[in-house]
Amino acid sequence: MTKEELLPKLKAIIEPYVQNQDGLKKLNENTDFIKDLEINSANLVDVILDVEDEFGIEIDNEAMEKMLTVKASIEIIKAKLSEK
């Protein structure tokens, strides 16, 4: 899956948790989940679980700690998909 294909899927996953709708409108590679989208930090684990379900992958603790931006998330999802 390419970056262009992954982005809308990721956007759909994070949308319910977003508290700053403006940030969602301006969503781009550099968007930070907490700073720009105001996602509650406790909900980040729910985002990860939804990502796992959507892509059929498992995200370990180390990868999870890095998944704080759109860019990092897409890189990790791509890497995990390629391991499948």
Added chain:
Amino acid sequence: MKNRRVVITGLGITAPNGTNVSEFTNAIKKGVSGIRNSKELKSFNFSCQIAGFPIYNKDYLNNYFSSIQLRGLNASGMEYGVIAGIDAWKDAGFSISTAEIPLWDVGVVFGTGILGVDKFREAIYKVDEGKVRRLGSTTVTQTMASGISAFLGGMLGCGNVVTTNSSACSTGTEAILMAYDRISSGKAEIILAGSTSDSGPYVWGGFDAMRILPYKYNDNPIAASRPMSASASGFVPGSGAGALVIESLESAQKRGASIYAEILGGHVNSGGQRNGGSMTAPNSDAVQQCIKRAIDNAGIHKDDIDAINGHLTATAMDSVEIHNWCEALGRKESDFPYINSLKSLVGHCLAASGSIESVATVLQLKENFIFGNINCEDLHPEIEALVNREKIPTETLDVSPNIIAKASFGFGDVNACVIFKKYS
């Protein structure tokens, strides 16, 4: 700042026979039962296959929870408590504050026995399967006892006490008295008080195992809950939530709030599981003392009590309770106050019973009636020997009670009694 007057300015209810105050008022006036068959209990081979539980469409929750709060929500007690709590808050004339500064003088005391049992079951299965990492972020907040006060406190932005009390079946009545004490002593102005109890086989199973639920009424659920009856054969398990906005008279008057009733005082105590008291049975001396001290604390005379809303669960203990009221009040036969038990209509809502029944009690003061008890046409002979029949109405009476005593008793030999008065 001691002994300020305390009033009730808002009510909310999620009961088996009504999920809002007007529906519930109508149901208790007309004797509409909320007890029904439970397919779930039947499929699990319970002896008792009936229960009292609130009924509403899942979509109804969208009025109370955000979509994110609803994701993975699997805690019926949380649903009931939030519905009742938010309804009471709005009924009191408040809106939901979005200000960044908490409401320093507003608190929540919302009790429960156990919360989020279904969520906890879900979590246990995942943990046992080695999938602890898949629990999600809300397992803790839905299963901690104080989840309900935490949810409500956060929704309203409360900055005073936010806590959950737990004293088995006296929880709801105790919560009201905790709020009363704090406001009366000047530590808070407004407290959303109440209690909630989950539905379902995992909550009720333990009681079925104790053989204290009726098993002969699976084909006739409306007749099953029989407080004060000679044919009472156990309590029908129930669930739901009741909520009351409790406020200093000063604060209520300042904002021109409509007042349902006044809380004159009350008392909580324990029989210490001595002298006939045990984990599951009350020490009668303690019950009587609780009632007497509640009367003293309220500053009234025992003859001032016009009506009693009893605990009266529909077990063999009902006669003992009536005896205790007679002793504590020094009143019997035709001199005994009116007495009723909401449990004939909704079952025993456990931790939620005290608050649901207090809402019913307050409605009687506000709307001038004493609701009728169903299923006690065959009054227990021991009760009939103590109290005249007309004091135990089987149909709703058009009277105007001025003072009503409400008591709840719980496992652990704990008691709570609160004295409500028509506001004037």
